[in-house]
Amino acid sequence: MNIDHIKKEFPIFDEKIQNNDLVYLDSANSSQKPKIVVDRINEFYTKQFSNVGRSVHYLAVAATNLYENTRTSMQRYINAKDKNEIVFTKGATEALNLVANTLGQNYLKEGDEVLITELEHHSNYVPWHFLRKSKNIKINFAEINEVGEVTLEEIEKKITPKTKIISITHLSNVTGAILPVKEITDMAHSKGIIVVVDGCQGAPHLKLDMQDLDCDFYAISCHKMYGPTGLGVLYGKKKWLEELPPYQGGGGMINEVKKDRITYGDLPNKYEAGTMATAQVIAFDQSIKFLESIGIENIMKHEAELIEYGQELLQKNNSVKLLGNPKNKGGVLSFILEGVHPHDIATILDEDGVAIRAGHHCCQILHDKLDIPASARASVGVYNTKEDLDQLNDSINNCKKIFNLK
Amino acid sequence: MNLKELYQEIILEHGKNPRNLRKTENFNKDAKGNNPLCGDNVHVYLKLNGQKIVEDISFEGSGCAISMASASIMTDLIKGKNEHEAKEIVEDFLGMIKENPELKSENLKEDEKTKLMCLSGVKQYPMRVKCATLSWHTLVSAFDNKREEIKTEN
Structure with missing residues (x-):
């Protein structure tokens, strides 16, 4: 194209x-939406609609396959190692809330520190602030330099022995600075620190390779990628998504429910409670194909x-x-x-x-x-x-x- | 839509050189207002005498030309009025910005009405109405000594 x-x-x-x-x-x-994405939503509702993952009738099976196709396309687009490392959310905001909430439950203790930057969008600050309130963690800010970027050296300088998580934007939505995420991740991992990336501006504009970038989590907003609203993607390394607790409880995310015990489903269902944005997910496949065709x-x-x-x-x-x-x-x-x-x-x-x-x-x-x-x-x-x-x-x-x- | 109607000379002038942009010494009532969507904020200070007449009114804050001009014109008009008159003027102004073709208040002189009508161009720009009304809502809050901050979202 x-x-x-x-x-x-x-x-x-x-x-x-x-x-x-x-x-x-x-x-x-x-972003605005290409015709193929708009048409796909119409086509799905007109000719193919069913909920996914629940019923055994023809439409349900077909819709489930279409839904899962998008997961496979997204895995390919960001070069994730495993299809189950792709979790659909209602947006990048929910993806970042999911990460902060579940890491907060299982991983962070009072006094632990999360390092973010002065460039962060509120969606990569407020979820950590919740933990500042509930778990008494500390939030530190890496500062911008005179040209509006945050350097690897600045991040390294702000790390303390208590830093457990670094959560940074890939591309600033104000100054446009592209952060050296790969280098930051290498440095952070050498100190045993988890790296979370707000990829809202990165995903539509940069070449993404999760295996190369090596970050632990990467949050994506689909409506900024020429896709439908109400949809985001959380990439998370399999070991984390397996280890961390579920974020929301409900239908679809369980394995077995008894009066005295509940077990949770496997990935990716564990993190996709309730009826998901089915039409949006299916139409988003066209957005990925549109980006790939150019x-x-x-x-x-x-x-x-x-x-x-x-x-x-x-x-x-x-x-x-x-x-x-x-x-x-x-x-x-x-x-x-x-x-x-x-x-x-x-x-x-x-x-x-x-x-x-x-x-x-x-x-x-x-x-x-x-x-x-x-x-x-x-x-x-x-x-x-x-x-x-x-x-x-x-x-x-x-x-x-x-x-x-x- | 007409930009010339929105950005009349008098608005630009008040926006650039707002009147009463300061903090009243010995104020006895005040309130803060905030527009969280765009970051406009205003702090209105009042000094009322024993007869509830506004001896002094001032404001601090930052915002667009519309919000600064609106606060500036408001403080000019309210000075010397009593609480009852001031609140009646606020009602009249908010009614005009929403739907009324003109101002009806008997507490405003003709030249004051003419000045205030310069803000009527905002009607055609629904997203900007909040800019024009923030300081007025905050004024009422100051009179009523409400402690919570006025937000235009409410």
Whole structure:
């Protein structure tokens, strides 16, 4: 599939948004959906629907096979060693809550330390905060440097004899910094520390190889990977998923239930209690195939070109200040405009059909550190073009005009 | 949709140079407001005299042009009014931002109404209504001495 013509695979770009062509620069928040994914949901509900894993009738068996096919595709896509290392969740948030909760139950004791970074999204901080409250653990923060990245050396510096877990983002949703996860994991494992990775921004934009990366857990958000909402994936090393307790109790996750005892099911059922997001899982197989048909290397090259182009454009625009300038940067351009609040920027850009995010992007710790209440963020996906970034720059100039800036 | 209606000169001016952006000395009532979705926050301070007349009103906080201008204009209008009048003006303003075509309050002079109507452009931008109303909800909370923080989500 040729990346230059990819926009036409996405029906939303045929729509007029308030009489404008859509310039969608909010993919770090959520990506748009290709037609094959939308169609697959419709097809499943129209022609093939059944719940999975419970009944023996024809539709149930067929649906179960389709559901499991996605697990196999995901295993292939992230090169996990075992299919049962893929657990479906309702999102990356639930995946991270699952990890924190179960490690908290079985592994962490009072006084133990979890090391995260100042770049973390709230979903990779708040679940650990719960343990700070319930188990009296301590949370330490690795700090960003002047270009908005967290280095291996900084992580190593913040490790103490009590550090049991390092939980870090793969790619910052604000500064775009790509963390050296493989090196951090190697170093952490040499000290017996577990590594959890928030891969929300990593999974849609980077080549993933779990066996090479070697982290213990990796959380993925499917709706940022051109897939349906309400779905995430937790990759966990088999030894951990076998050892840790279940997260939620209910149907589907049990082995045997008696009045005086309950035994739990095997992987991956142990972590998939209740009726799962069946249609979403089945349609997500099409998202994986869509990404594979373009090739992640081509996507990475395309997005790197876009970010380089956008960065140059905005750097030349006086009044615009980009947040962070990491050496290794993924698909986001966060910025502030001296004298214009990000919400005003977002409203004015919206008038031209340019969709960006304004606010703290669920990263209040980072914005406090940068000493700004909020920022504007343009983020790219596979469908964006240099023309989109030209329009972004033109609309920023319109903001400056309205606010009488030079 | 009309950006010119939203970002009128008077809004931009108040947004840039907000009036009463300070902390009242010897305030006797205050309240905090917060918009957790976007991070806007405001702290309103009141100094009421024995007759419950607002001798001084001020605010601290940060936010977009709309929220800063709204707080700025509000503090200008409320100074000198008594609690009853002030609350009636808040009701009138919130009614106008929601649905009413104009302000009805008898406690506002015509030129004050004209100034306040500059915020009516927000009506066309549902996502921005909260920016305009945060400081007003917080003002009521300060009068009522409610200790919990006002959140626009409520």
